[in-house]
Amino acid sequence: MNYRAVRAIYLFEMARTWRTLLQSIVSPVVSTSLYFVVFGAAIGSRISQVEGVSYGTFIVPGLIMLSVLTQSIANASFGIYFPKFTGTIYEILSAPISYVEIVLGYVGAAATKSIILGLIILATAGLFVPLHIHHPVWMLTFLVLTAVTFSLFGFVIGIWADGFEKLQMIPMLVVTPLTFLGGSFYSIDMLPPTWRTVALLNPVVYLISGFRWSFYEIADVSVSVSVGMTVAFLAICLAVIWWIFRTGYRLKN
């Protein structure tokens, strides 16, 4: 194992984060605060309670997931897309490092960044609504699992994308709608039965449900199903990445 290479890539990527600190951290915090103002305060004041917690409190896990998901994908896809775009990928490809090490470096950094972000949003939310977390260990587990899984997913997108439009496309057209429809702002029990069945096809539902359970012990689906679905998606991403490196898809001619 070439640990020094993993470290080099990881630190390089983290350095990029610190350089763009404002954009990386401040903007998600601001937009999350806006969600609280709009959904929590304005709309929430007219909704009494959802399954025993105030609406503002209810949406916290969903909001964190929303940011962690989108930021994981954005960070990881950009992290690997950019060297492809500038051509500096030549150095990664010609270095004595394995695929596993490349993925560890890039995905590790992207996931670290979105975990930090998730925790910052959690702290921000604490300023608006009272929070207490029933299962902190599970909360962290879901957070890490989601960050890693979607960073892997972002890595795949970054390799697949051959233009900036494609880089934006999947997050915008697929991930954001799925997240909004995935129960960030409501419990899918609130939906009519048919729509509830449709919603269960959305993988994000399982993530948010599990994550919310770790906070309040309320869940749309059982926790084990949530964990199972997340791990399944993680496995799919790993398989795709394994295939990418085995074939050199969009990396090597």
Place this chain on the structure above:
Amino acid sequence: MTIGQHLPENYHLRARFETIFLQPIAAEQGHSYFQAPLLSAQKGAGSGDSLPHPHRPPMSSIISVANLSKTYGSGFKALKNINLDIKRGEIFALLGPNGAGKTTLISIVCGIANPSEGKVLVGGQDIQTSYRKARSLIGLVPQELHTDAFESVWATVSFSRGLFGKPKNPAHIEKVLKDLSLWDKKDNKIITLSGGMKRRVMIAKALSHEPQILFLDEPTAGVDVELRKGMWEVVRGLQQSGVTIILTTHYIEEAEEMADRIGVINKGEIVLVEDKATLMQKLGKKRLTLHLQGKVTSLPESLSQYRLDLCDNGATLVYDYDTKGERTGITSLLSDLRNAGIRFNDLDTTQSSLEDIFVDLVRAS
């Protein structure tokens, strides 16, 4: 001989263009970019740094390419059954027109492209099964300027060392940067550097992990003449410290100036590999130039067997001949000229350059 009309890429014209027009860039800097360097001795390098190259112990091959072919996804066959050995410690120039497959060959050896067929050994290690060992021996400076933008010079060069799994060694990085006259730029962001400096940053990155082999893919393309000379000094310094250097170029003068051996590649095939000196000797032609008394508009039929060229509006007559041929034909040419009544004031002969040899080879293949 009509050099210039058959050139595959007008490469010598370009070389001249750049020589003439890009000079102000060097002048503006007011000093030589490169201090004649002796980059730090590389471990595992051949013994006797001070020995001039030809007196080294017999050189074993450090890179061995066997039956290598490359077909791109588009179906284009960029390399056709390449066989090539690079000797330890030499400067090898891979010479060929644009599109010949030079970059493709380098990319495969360095792990950037996958071979379609064949085998490559680097330091005895298979580039596919022992890629870690093979790649750690290699430093690559690609053809295009691919650099980060917002990192500092120091950070990007240190990053490269880490990527190759080497422990931190600020002293080495400092030496490399100083040898490449980049030391005073070490804290500058790469984006603020000139093109020539960026290229040197790429060389510094390639040297950061103390490679035994250095690939320079068209190191001086688009580089002004002073910078080019500086680059050659760097390369020689590296060779003296034991590094094997493979450079590609389509500037003949570069191969002629630098290389110990030259390989000519054209349309994906190695046309020839030869010691430079042997190549010059073996394929060298001489040119006899006759400065005529008065102008001649056309040549009589009796001289048609000599394939003469009338130049300067009929003021000079040019005859190319093979020095290794049994008969040069000069004696009979001169007597036939006298019989035809063509007189001359003066004559001179010149050895043809590598450039001429190259044009002949490429035209023949």
